[in-house]
Amino acid sequence: MPFVSLCYKINIQKKKEESYMKNYSIGIADGARTEFHQTLGLTGAEVSFNSLPAGVSVPFVHSHKENEEIYIITxxxxxxxxxxEVVKIKKGNxxxxSPNGKRQFAAADxxxxxxxxxxxxxxxxxxYTENDAIIY
Structure with a gap:
C-alpha cells in the first residue's frame, strides 16, 4: 500500500526533528481502518484510511446526520x-x-x-485556498 509506506517514510525522516514539529503531525496507517482525528489532532475534519481484502464488504450500511464524506480510492x-444503487469504483476515483446517502463499500471478488x-x-x-492562503 503506497499510502502506508509514504506515511512511514515521512515519519522516519522527521523523527529526529520531532522537537521542531509545531505546525504539523504525522500518522501511520497500520490496520484495516486507521482513524487520524486523535493521532493528528484534527479539529475540522475526520480522516481515516481503510482497506478491505478481496471479497470482503463493510458489514453495515450507514449514513450521517450532518457530515458529508469524500472517498479517495488509492x-x-x-x-x-x-x-x-451499486457503483463500480477503482483506484483514482x-x-x-451527502450526509443522508446510505452507503456500503465492498471489495471486488x-x-x-x-x-x-x-x-x-x-x-x-x-x-477556499485562494482566499485563505498566505503566500511567503
Missing part, C-alpha cells in the same frame, strides 16, 4: 452501494456522498480495495 477496485475517507460537516467550508 488502490484496487470494488463497489460502493449508495441508496441502493473520488466520490462525495478478485482484488482488495483501499481508500481514504474525509468526513466534514456539510456546508461548513467558508473560504
Amino acid at each position: 488502490e484496487g477496485k470494488g463497489t460502493l452501494t449508495i441508496d441502493g 473520488v466520490i462525495k456522498i 478478485d482484488e482488495g480495495i483501499s481508500y481514504v475517507c474525509v468526513q466534514v460537516k456539510e456546508n461548513s467550508l467558508t473560504s
